[in-house]
Amino acid sequence: MMFLYYMNVSDLNFEDLKNFVSEDRLEYSKKYFNQKDRILSISGEVLLRYILKKIKIYNPIIVNDDYGKPFLKNFPNIYFNISHCGDYVFCGVSNYPIGVDIEYIHEIDLNIAKTQFHPKEYEYVNNSNDKIESFFEIWVLKESYLKMKGIGLSLDLKSFYINIDEDKDNIKLLKFFNDDDYLDNLEGNNKSSNKTKSFFNETNNKIKIFNELQNIDKIESIDEIIFKSWNLLDSKKNVYKLGVCSLEKIDELNLIDFKEIYKYLE
Numbered sequence: 001m002m003f004l005y006y007m008n009v010s011d012l013n014f015e016d017l018k019n020f021v022s023e024d025r026l027e028y029s030k031k032y033f034n035q036k037d038r039i040l041s042i043s044g045e046v047l048l049r050y051i052l053k054k055i056k057i058y059n060p061i062i063v064n065d066d067y068g069k070p071f072l073k074n075f076p077n078i079y080f081n082i083s084h085c086g087d088y089v090f091c092g093v094s095n096y097p098i099g100v101d102i103e104y105i106h107e108i109d110l111n112i113a114k115t116q117f118h119p120k121e122y123e124y125v126n127n128s129n130d131k132i133e134s135f136f137e138i139w140v141l142k143e144s145y146l147k148m149k150g151i152g153l154s155l156d157l158k159s160f161y162i163n164i165d166e167d168k169d170n171i172k173l174l175k176f177f178n179d180d181d182y183l184d185n186l187e188g189n190n191k192s193s194n195k196t197k198s199f200f201n202e203t204n205n206k207i208k209i210f211n212e213l214q215n216i217d218k219i220e221s222i223d224e225i226i227f228k229s230w231n232l233l234d235s236k237k238n239v240y241k242l243g244v245c246s247l248e249k250i251d252e253l254n255l256i257d258f259k260e261i262y263k264y265l266e
Helices: 014-020 023-029 035-054 111-116 119-126 131-149 180-187 194-202 258-265
Strands: 002-008 062-064 070-072 079-085 088-094 098-104 160-164 171-177 218-222 226-233 239-246
Touching: 002 035, 002 098, 002 239, 014 035, 014 258, 023 035, 035 079, 035 088, 035 258, 070 079, 079 131, 088 098, 088 239, 098 131, 111 119, 111 131, 119 131, 119 160, 131 160, 131 226, 131 239, 171 226
Parallel strands: 079 098
Antiparallel strands: 002 088, 062 070, 079 088, 098 239, 160 171, 171 218, 226 239
């Protein structure tokens, strides 16, 4: 089971949304001084609640684990992830851990790719006909993987790389295993919460990353991890890149209007 939805929030206001989110989310949104940022902050939960209601989850209890990743306390086997950027919010819900990311494609200093990406990824960007788009393609896929794992930037961005074939139909995660500290980070042994530990226990048969890591500098392709990315062109001619990382087949991407959500949640 997987649901992927994105929503344009450019025409929404805070009053439209506030009745559909928790008090905790409303309180959290106060940290944003910009009204648009507050709208993005709460619209993610609105979109999440819409999806959850579709699978008959009406009273989700959303809490954060030790790494700050939100999860459903009363439905621990349902996973979700939210991202927002510009005029859009993006949400994925699945039976397995999932990560999503959305970024607005814009001019950027490509030296960032050289310093932050794995050399193989930098080579991919540098050899591309559209270097800017390729940069954001790699970025959203790496970010979605980190968000799926839920350990944030405790994992070195250069310690793994996203391998994309020429047709972009086959996207794989490859990793370098170099030292014990890195392996500890991967295994979630450093200050890992019960939620983080359960991630690896519950997906033990689907993801075999941490077995037989005796060889230094071993490179491993993780076929169980699935990636996908899309381009989104909006009415303002802005282009966004969306990325998903999951442990199950990635379903279609759906655009939804708040009017439809309003009718469903009202």
